[in-house]
Amino acid sequence: MGGFQQDEMTPEQIEHEVGLYGPFTEVVRELVDATIRTEVDDDEIRAVQAELEDIVARLRRSQLDGPYGVRFNATGHGRPWGNSVVGLRNAIAPPLAIERESTGRVRCEFHLGAAYEGPPSLVHGGVSALILDQMLGEAAGAGGRPGMTATLTLHYRRATPLGDLRAEAWIERTEGIKTWAHGRIEDAEGVTVEAEGLFILPRWARELAFPTGDAAETPPSYAE
Numbered sequence: 656m657g658g659f660q661q662d663e664m665t666p667e668q669i670e671h672e673v674g675l676y677g678p679f680t681e682v683v684r685e686l687v688d689a690t691i692r693t694e695v696d697d698d699e700i701r702a703v704q705a706e707l708e709d710i711v712a713r714l715r716r717s718q719l720d721g722p723y724g725v726r727f728n729a730t731g732h733g734r735p736w737g738n739s740v741v742g743l744r745n746a747i748a749p750p751l752a753i754e755r756e757s758t759g760r761v762r763c764e765f766h767l768g769a770a771y772e773g774p775p776s777l778v779h780g781g782v783s784a785l786i787l788d789q790m791l792g793e794a795a796g797a798g799g800r801p802g803m804t805a806t807l808t809l810h811y812r813r814a815t816p817l818g819d820l821r822a823e824a825w826i827e828r829t830e831g832i833k834t835w836a837h838g839r840i841e842d843a844e845g846v847t848v849e850a851e852g853l854f855i856l857p858r859w860a861r862e863l864a865f866p867t868g869d870a871a872e873t874p875p876s877y878a879e
C-alpha cells in the first residue's frame with residue numbers, strides 16, 4: 656500500500672512546518688465556520704468569493720499530485736497531516752490532539768462547531784463514527800497493535816451536542832493480528848456515544864512485519 660513515506664525531515668524542519676501550516680490551516684477552519692454562519696450581504700459574498708478564487712489559484716500553482724499520506728522521518732516521527740481527524744494540514748479535521756499511553760489508552764478533549772452539525776445543534780452521527788474510528792485505531796496503535804478497521808459498531812446512547820467534548824479509547828483484547836478496541840464520546844453530562852471495533856494488521860503490513868510468517872509476536876507500531 657502506498658501513502659507511507661519516509662523522508663529526511665529534521666526536528667527543526669518539522670517544528671518550522673508545524674509553526675507554518677498549523678496557523679495557516681486554522682484560518683481555513685475559521686473560514687469554514689464563518690462561511691456557514693455569515694450573514695453579510697450578497698455583494699460582500701460575491702466579493703469574498705472572488706478573493707477566495709484568487710487564493711485557491713495561488714495555492715494551486717504548486718501542490719502535491721495526490722493526498723498528503725503519512726510521512727515519517729528517520730527517527731520514526733510520524734506526520735499524518737492530511738488525516739481527516741487529526742491532520743495538522745487538514746481543515747476538515749477538528750483536529751483532535753490525542754494523548755497516548757503505551758498501554759493502549761488514548762484520550763482527548765476537543766471542540767466541534769457548526770461544521771460538524773447533523774440534527775440542529777447536534778453532532779452528525781457520521782462525525783461521531785469518524786472520531787471514534789480514529790480514537791479506537793489510535794488506541795490499537797498506541798498499544799503496539801496497529802491495524803485497519805475491520806468492524807466498527809456504534810451505540811448512540813444520547814444526542815451529542817456541538818461544543819466541548821471529550822473522547823477516550825482503549826484496547827479491550829488482542830489475538831495475533833487482531834485487536835479489539837472500545838471507546839466513547841462524552842459531553843459534560845456523560846457518555847453520548849460508545850463504540851467497539853476490530854482492527855486487523857493487514858496482509859501487506861504482516862508481510863513487512865513478519866517475513867517469516869510468525870504473527871504471534873507483537874507487531875511493530877507505526878504510531879508517532
Ligand SMILES: CCCCCCCCCC(=O)SCCNC(=O)CCNC(=O)[C@H](O)C(C)(C)COP(=O)(O)OP(=O)(O)OC[C@H]1O[C@@H](n2cnc3c(N)ncnc32)[C@H](O)[C@@H]1OP(=O)(O)O
Binds near residue numbers: 790802856
Ligand atoms: C497508529 C496510527 C493510528 C491510526 C489510526 C487510524 C484510525 C482509522 C482507521 C481506518 O479508518 S482504516 C480504514 C477503514 N478500514 C478499511 O478500509 C479496511 C478495509 N479492509 C481491509 O483492508 C482488509 O479487509 C483487512 C485489513 C480488514 C483484512 O484483510 P486481510 O487481507 O489482512 O485479511 P485476511 O483475509 O488475511 O484475514 C485475516 C483474519 O482477519 C479476519 N477478517 C478479515 N477481515 C475481516 C472483517 N472485515 N471482519 C472480521 N474479521 C475479518 C479473517 O477472517 C481472518 O481471521 P482468521 O485469521 O481468524 O481466519
